[in-house]
Amino acid sequence: GQQLNQSPQSMFIQEGEDVSMNCTSSSIFNTWLWYKQDPGEGPVLLIALYKAGELTSNGRLTAQFGITRKDSFLNISASIPSDVGIYFCAGQYTGNQFYFGTGTSLTVIP
Amino acid sequence: DAGVIQSPRHEVTEMGQEVTLRCKPISGHDYLFWYRQTMMRGLELLIYFNNNVPIDDSGMPEDRFSAKMPNASFSTLKIQPSEPRDSAVYFCASSFSPREQYFGPGTRLTVT
Numbered sequence: 001g002q003q004l005n006q007s008p009q010s011m012f013i014q015e016g017e018d019v020s021m022n023c024t025s026s027s028i029f030n031t032w033l034w035y036k037q038d039p040g041e042g043p044v045l046l047i048a049l050y051k052a053g054e055l056t057s058n059g060r061l062t063a064q065f066g067i068t069r070k071d072s073f074l075n076i077s078a079s080i081p082s083d084v085g086i087y088f089c090a091g092q093y094t095g096n097q098f099y100f101g102t103g104t105s106l107t108v109i110p
Numbered sequence: 111d112a113g114v115i116q117s118p119r120h121e122v123t124e125m126g127q128e129v130t131l132r133c134k135p136i137s138g139h140d141y142l143f144w145y146r147q148t149m150m151r152g153l154e155l156l157i158y159f160n161n162n163v164p165i166d167d168s169g170m171p172e173d174r175f176s177a178k179m180p181n182a183s184f185s186t187l188k189i190q191p192s193e194p195r196d197s198a199v200y201f202c203a204s205s206f207s208p209r210e211q212y213f214g215p216g217t218r219l220t221v222t
Contacts, residue, residue, distance in 0.1 A: 031209060042114075042201050042213035043153075050209075088153070090211075097166065098211065100153040 006089055006101030014109050019076040021104045023089030031092040032072040034063050037103075038085045046087075047074070079108050112136075114214035116202050122220045128190040131217045134183055135204030143211060144177055144187050145201040153201075159185065160208075171196075192221045 006023045013019060023032070031050055035043035047058050049065035049072060056063055060077045072089055089101040115134040123129055135142045143158040157167040162179045170177070174193070179185040189196055199218050203211040 033210065035213075040215075040218075042203075042216050045210055045212060048210050092208070097155055097158070102152050 004089060004091055004099050004101040006104055008104060009102070010105040010107070012107045012109065013079055015079060015081060017079055019079055019083070019106060020073065021075075021087060022071060022073045023091070023101045024071040025091055025093075025099070026070070027093050028069040029072075029091035029093045030069075031098075032063070032065050033090040033092075033098065034061075034072070034074050035088045035090065036085045037088060043088055076106075079106075081108050081110055084108050114202055114204055114212055116200075116214035116217050118217060119215060120218045120220075122222065123192055124222055125193055126191045127221075128188065129192045129196075129219060129221075131187040131200050131202075131219070133185045133187070133202030133214060135185070135202070136206075136212055137183070139204035139206045139212075140182075141205045141208055141211075142179060142185050143203040143205075144185070145203065145213075147199045147201060147216070156187070189219075192219075194221045197221050 004025050033048050034046045036046055037043040047056050047063040052069045053067050054065040062075045064073045086103045086105050088103050090098040092098045117132045140161050144156040145153050147153050156169045157177045159179045177187045197220050199216045201213050201216045203213045205211045
């Protein structure tokens, strides 16, 4: 199946710091989604991207659809303790199926 | 809207027993997806439906797994007989058009 490489695997940062993570694929994608999952809960949709080069914000979160259409980036500014969780990227290139990355585990140290 | 509803939230069963997981998608959504999440394999798509019709079940592990969607507001995922390696968190997600999927809270299945 489609491989999505998400990095970094985990991050430990101080509260207030900015966070950057990315996702790359071997195929060109038409849609990128970013999700956050809290322990014991389902993934929650954060941002959806539909065009190459698109930059979309949701509060302190900003995501970009890479120009090559093979990558996407998520930035979190001024992190707070409730940002803790696992962040997943998901990409769609054909049909209706989305492929998920392996996740980035974020820990915010107060 | 209440979001995607899944039941039960937790299920513990013995090997060999039948397990049925239930999902109510968001009203108006025409796509429904079943996923399995494990530490080793991450999120895996098992099957998805469009307008209650199964479209792709290539992710279903084996014949012990089956899924149905008798109407637009209900779907089941059944495992019979269950095995310890089926232990995982099973998520249902729905969407309007095959784009932004919204996930339910999941069912944590433990097979002993």
